[in-house]
Amino acid sequence: MASSSSSSYSPLAGSYSQPNYTTYDVFLSFRGEDTRYSFTDHLYSALVRSGLRAFRDDNEIDRGQELKPEIEKAIIESRASIVVLSENYANSRWCLEELVLILKQRRNFNHFVLPVFYHVDPSDVRNQRRSFIIEGSKWTEENVNRWKAALTEVSNLTGMVLSGPETDLIAKIVDKIDYKLDLRLLSTPARQTGIETRAEVINSWLQNVQPGANALTVFGMGGSGKTTLAQYIYNSNKQNFESSSFIEDIGKHCKQPYGLIGLQKQLLGDVLGGRNVMISSVSEGTRKIEHALKTKRVFIVLDDIDDQDQLSNLLGTKEFHTQSKIIITTRLLDIHGWFRSIPRRCQMYELELLNDEESLELLSWHAFGLETPMEGFTELAVQLAQYCGGNPLALKVLGSSLYVRDEDPWTRNSRMEIWRSRMNSLNSLKGELDSKIQGVLQKSFDSLPYTSEKELFLHIACFFVGKYKYDIVTILEDDLYARSGIMTLVNRCLLTLEPPNGKLVMHQLIQDMGRKIVSEESKDPAKRSRIWDDDESYRLLRKGYGSKTIEGLSLNMLTDEQRLRSEI
Template sequence: MFRSEDTRHSFTDHLYKALVQAGISTFRDNDEIDRGQDLKPEIEKAITESRAYQRRNFNNFVLPVFYQVDPLDVRNQQQSFAIETKDGAECSIWTKDNVSTWKASLTEVADLSGLVLFSGSETDFIAKVVDTIDCTLDWKLVSTLAHLIGIETRGESITSWLNDEQPSENFLANCGMGGGGKTTLAQHVYNSNKHKFELSSFLQDIGRDHRQPHDLLGLQKQLLTDIIRGKNIRVSNVSEGTSKIEETLQTRKVLIILDDIVENDELAALLGKKGVHTQSKIIITTRRLDIYAWFGSILLEFYNLVNH
C-alpha cells in the first residue's frame, strides 16, 4: 500500500509500477487524507486483505521501506518524526494515549528488518524491494500432492546438483515412462529450490499443450513472463520469442522446469541454442530416451526414475 504526497509522482509511482509489473497486487490511494485523520475504510480493507497484513496476527510480514529516511529517527521519534501531545480544539487527536500508540508503532516499524535508500540508484533499489517481496510471498509454488512418502530421498541427487554453483552441466533430463512420477518429483524439487535463483518458471504438460504453433508461442510468453517479470510480454512469433528467451537466459540465474517435452522443436523454441547463465539450471522431464541427440554438444545430466 502507498500513501505519500511527497513521492507520489516519483519514487512511489515507480515502485508501484514495478510491483504491478511483477504481478504483485498493490493498492495505492489516489485521494488526499487529512493529516492525523483515521485511515479511510477502503485503505483499511486493502490492508486487511493483503497477503502481507499483520505479521503478528497471521504470521505474514511487513517490509519497511525507508526512503531518504534514517531508521534511527523513526525509532527514536526525532527530527521530522518527533511527535508530542498538543492542546486546543483543533488538536483533539493529539492525546497522550494516541501519541503513545503512535510512538510505539514507529518504534516497532523501525525495529523490523527493512530496506534503506539514502543515495545510489533508485532503479536498483526498487528492483531489490520487488525481489524481496516476491521471494517472501513465494507466489510461484506449484501444486503438489500431500504426504508423498520418500519424495525427499528421491530428489536428493537433483537437489545436490542444483546446489552446485559450478556444475559441469546446466541441464538435467528426468526420463522415464508415463506414470512414473517425473512431474511430481519435478514439482517437489521446484518448490524446494526456486528461492535459490533470481527467477524461476515451471512449464507443465508441454506435450499436451503444444498442439499448434500458437500454443508454442503461448508457452514462450509464459516463460518470458516468469523470467523477465513482465505482465505485458509482446512476442509476435516463435522466432522472436526464442530470441528474447536466449538473451535472458544468458544474463540471469534462473531455474526452469520443462515438463513433458515430446518434440525437439519444443526445446529449441523454449531454450534456444546460445547457452545459459553459468549458474542457471534447466530440468526437463520426458518419456523420450533419445534426448541426448537433441542437445548436440551441450552436456546433459541423466536422471532415470527407474534407478531411484
C-alpha cells in the first residue's frame, strides 16, 4: 500500500540490489482509504490462509520505522505483486512509485504482476481518464510521464475485473497467484550427483526456439534416474513457458479405473492455469487437450510412458504451438516410432548411467553422509559401487541400507562385517537383490507383452549373457521366437547388443532381477524352471534329482571333472 506522504524519497534510487532469495511470495499494492479495511483486508487473509507469504505495509512494518525504504525492500524481495487499482489509487504519489518499481521488477527479474480492477474500468486506467487523470501542475514532468507510462503498462497486463461477489474474485486471485508462483515445485532428492552434466543437452534443446523436434524422449533402464532428471529439468525451466505440467508415473495410473481421465484433467488444468475442467470420456479429454495446446506455449513432462495409446490420448494427434516442448520418460527404446503417425518430430536421449567416480560419491553420501568413503571402507565401497553399475537407485538403496555412523570402533568393525556379508550375498549367484530395486526393475519384465518374451528373457539372464545373438537365435528361435524377442528386450532396455557381432550384454542388476524371479519359484532348486549355479546343478545331476519343471540347466564341465577327482 502507499502512503499519502509527500516525502521526496524515491524507490527508484536503487538502494537495494536484487537479492538471491525472496522474503515474500506476494506484495500487495493498494490505496488504504479505498480498500484497507474491506477488499484488501479479506484478500490478505485469504492469501495467508492458503500458505502464501504476503506483505502489506500495515502488517509488516513496525511503527516508527522509515516507511518507504521498507516498502521498496519488500517489493524487491517478493516474487509477485497484486496491484489493486481502486478509485483513488492514482491520487497517491507513493502508490504510483510502488507501481513503477513493481513493473521494473517485472521487466528485469521475472516478477509476476496481477492487476485487479476494483470498481474501475481498465480503459480509464489505460487512458488516464476520470480518477486516473494525473495533474501535471502538482508534479514534475518527468514524474508525470513515468506514472502515466506505468498506468498504461499495468492496464495492458492480463488482470482481473470485479464483476460479481468479491469472495469469488478473491478466490480466483489466490488460485492465480498460487498457480503462477507454482510453490508446489516437484520434490527432488537432496543429492543429485551428476545431474547437471546430464541436464546440459536437454536444457540446450529447451532453449532452442528454431523449428525442429519439439518432443524429446529420455530413455533408459529402471532406476537410472529418468524421473529425477525430468523433475530437475522441469523445476529449472517451467517459468520460461506460459504454462507447464508434470504428469508422473503414467503407466501406473493408467491401470487404475478412470486413471487416464484423471491424468487428462490434471494436464488440462495445468495448461489452462489451474481451471477445473470437466471431462466425461477419454476422447473428449483428448479433443480438449488438442484445442488447448494449439494456442499456448507449454512445457509438459510425461513420466513413465509405456504404451502408445497413453501418448496419443494425452497429447492428441494434432499440431500444437511450435514453441511448446514435451519431455517423455520411458524404458522403451523404440518410442520414436510412435511419432510417425503424429505430425511431430521426436528427439531421443539415452540417459547415461553414473561413472565410477560419480557412483562412489553417491554411494558414500548415502552410506556415510560424506562424498568419499569412511576410512577403512574404501575397498568395500568401490566393490559395491561397481556391482551397482552406475544405477542411481541401487546406489541409493544399498548405500542407505548400510549406513555407517562414525561412532565407537566396535560399531564400525561390526559394520564392516555387515558390508562384507552383503557383498557376499550379492555375488552368490543365487538371485539376491534388494526388494525395492527388484520391484523397479521388474516393471520392465512385467510389461513384456508375450509369455515367450518373458521366457526368453529368463533364459538369457540365467544362461546366455555374453553369448552371441546368432547362437541364441539358432538355439531358441523355434520355441521362443528369439529373433523378434531379442529386439523386444533391446527396445525395453532389458538387453543390449554389443557390436560388431551382436554379443548379448545385460546390466548386472537386470540379470540379478531375472535370476531372482526364477529363485522365487521355489526354495528347492529341483522345483525351479532354471538352474545356473554349478554347485546346485552338480548336486542335482549327481544324486539323480530332477523334475518336469526344469527347462534349463548349466554346468561347467571343467569344474565338474575337478569335483569328481576330489571325490575319488
